[in-house]
Amino acid sequence: MKDSGAPYVTADGRQIGKVLMDMRGITLRFGGVEAIKDISFDIREGEIRAMIGPNGAGKSSMLNVISGFYHPQEGEVWFRGEKRPPMKPFQVARLGIARTFQNIALFDGMSVLDNIMTGRLTHMKTGLLAQMVWKGPAEREEVENRAVVERIIDFLEIQAIRKTPVGRLPYGLKKRVELARALAAEPKLLLLDEPMAGMNVEEKEDMSRFILDVNDEFGTTIALIEHDMGVVMDLSDRVVVMDYGRKIGDGTPHEVRNNQEVIDAYLGVAHD
Amino acid sequence: MSAEFLYGVEVIINGLMAGVLYALVALGFVLIFKASGIFNYAQGVMALFAALTLVGIMEGQVPFSHIINATFGTDVHNFGWTVPALLAIALTLVVMIIFAWMVHTFVFKHLVGQEPIILFMATIGLAYFLEGIGDLMWGSDIKTLDIGIPQGGSMWVENLSKHLGGEDFYGFFIDKLDIVATIVAIVLVAGLIVFAQYTKQGRAMRAVADDHQAALSVGISLNFIWVLVWSLAGMVALVAGVMWGAKSGVQFSLSLIALKALPVLMLGGFTSIPGAIVGGLIIGVGEKLFEYMIGPMVGGATENWFAYVLALLFLVFRPQGLFGERIIERV
């Protein structure tokens, strides 16, 4: 394991940068239940970082801590070398952290285009009055951001459904639109909560390709939760393994695969 | 004890009595909300409708007489008989059960699975509809409702409490009607609890309240349960309508007074029967005390808004209500 904060190059030639996000000793409780127990790990610039573990291991809770939706009772969150004070989710989004959701959270009353445009909100600054007048700053801003969104629509190959209400889309496309919305924010860190859940093999292949392309072309750092081990092992640079709210493994896919505790957690072991 | 203090106590007691009536209406809301997730704005109008129907039946009024007369040029108003109170109450109950069945079959059966706020707006529509129907059936003039409940101040309480104060205190003034209402309310709540706890239908009702799908899967008929709760709510509305109607006449403002059950529910939480009762008492006492102490300084009639503002402020600090559980949001 490489613990030093310095950038390095992996065996297959991928550039891994400095530490982008550093979770230090995070503990999260709901009432008496400890969802996360004293977990530390980091996410480096440019890498694809996976979180795996059985159901109820605390993966989604960890993602919620990163995106500011849950506030841990103990521990510190460091982002880009600075300690992050307790923040509201929308403030976290403005720092450049975007995400998708386990159960698709698109805005059903809006078209695909409008949904993706909401991803640009953190970049749109015109106020109430300018919006009322429209001609001038508001329209200019709208057109500029529309251009960015159109690039992402091209990238994810969803040109044909631009104006379709999202409610009418099939599941796989909804997942893709959700990814588009997160990408539209041009995030520094992209969190994906089970991006391939419920997909068939073909759709999974498509989604994997998109994730790799995003990482490659935009240089976006990605942290993802996924249950499909094959996908995780293929995609990710490093893996955190969680079980019952604890971290039981951390390292490259190869290291994790041979970790005895991880094997126990997944295959089950007789407890005395 | 000073007279002023004792009059304050009297205000509190009267507030409690008013609170019982609010709680009665609120109870109807809770029943329907628990079982079907429908926030029934029309509960107040149901009370009005029940009271109107009761008066109409007792006095032998011909329903829709205005339209009949206008259309056919006839001049019928009364059947020419009067119906004894108990029989009339039973008949009104039948009307409310038919109403419950119609509401479920024609409206809410088609709205199952809609968002709560859509259901809420549908009940506002229902309130309008029912109010119009009530007026068309029985006319919109103010009616007095007399089913033989004693009224006026209770001399017994007054005499009993006289000696508490000095020369200038004449004892507590408490309306006999309020005492009857309180007793009826207690009996009604006890009855409902027994029904919910110890009967087959009651158990089914609680199962539905817990989880529609699960209840369906063990063979409970959702349609039947929903008609049942609407009927129960109709019955509670009838009781509330009778009490309010006897107190201040059967008229449209009845449904506005019943609106106060809404802040009561916000205080008590939508799903809690004890919450409805405690909330009702708090609102009842609160608005009477506020009117008694602050009212004269600001021109009175603070009862119009006090309940709502209190509920609003309360909710800002405790969004889940008095008895609700802390909400954990998930994504």
Next chain:
Amino acid sequence: MLYREAGDFKTTYAEDSQTFPIKFDRWRYWAVLAIAWLVIPFFVNDYWANAILVPFLIYSIAAIGLNILTGYCGQVSLGTGGFMAVGAYAVYKLMTAFPDVSILIHVVLAGLITAVVGAAFGLPSLRIKGFYLAVATLAAQFFLVWLFNKVPWFYNYSASGQISAPERFVGGIAVTGAETAPWAQYLICLAFVTICAVMARNLTRGSLGRQWMAIRDMDIAAEIIGVDPLRAKLTAFAASSFFIGIAGALFFAVYLGAVEVGEAFGIQKSFLVLFMCIIGGLGSIFGSFAGAAFLVLLPVALKVLGVDILGWPSSTVAHLQLVAVGGLIMFFLIKEPHGLAQLWRVTKEKLRLWPFPY
């Protein structure tokens, strides 16, 4: 065959995001505006202005306002009557305190004052959601009406407790007071409606409108993708109340002339405007107009049918109206939750493909 997109190519994003992307729609829009501005003023008489046109225009503004809050931002409000009262009393105080300033400015200021009041009552919306909020807005309704009733300063200590609009002129023509010509009443309302509708349309198509809709559709997800819920909700409350305040000001100053607050701006008014939004279509500017037209015309039609033709007493017809409105609300929520606007949209979609079924 006229009604289609084919051949109408868009070469810029601005063109693609315009209000009426289809050429025929643009023509019709300008035609409606031309008729409203250039034809109707010459034919409007007292009955048409007072019974139909002026209330229709004013309710349209109110419905647009409520639609922004409820239809676009998803916050149900039952305080519309109270906020209209704020607009009415604000314009009254301004008119009597500064008689030399133009009434047009007063109406806009009244809208701004209402916006501030609305935003203040919108503050709890951050913590209270769904029908809890709907009930909380009742606090605004009842408190505001009580306030205007009980504090004599608001009605300038008049003995009756009413407020009545003094005569005011725009360009030498009376627009308020007893001497106002029907066409003048109509035109001043039309002017405000036109501007308000365009502003509302602009607000709802840009980034702010998308923030509102995001909050409406899924508030938690909206916050996580970067919508500040407080700011989004407060701007919705403020913008909504701005339009509702203008509607209230016009309702008092131009339409009624004299107002008793409990009667003109009671809870019934809140429901009426909410019904306009539901019947017309939540989340649609066009729907606000359709709903307002429908609920202004319905009583007139029922009256003509019931009183004039069937000879029923007018109180019976009034009750029948309650039944009709309540029944329609339930019908629309069951059959077409998106209201008349959706029916219109479906018709247009069919028209686009006509004469082919697919």
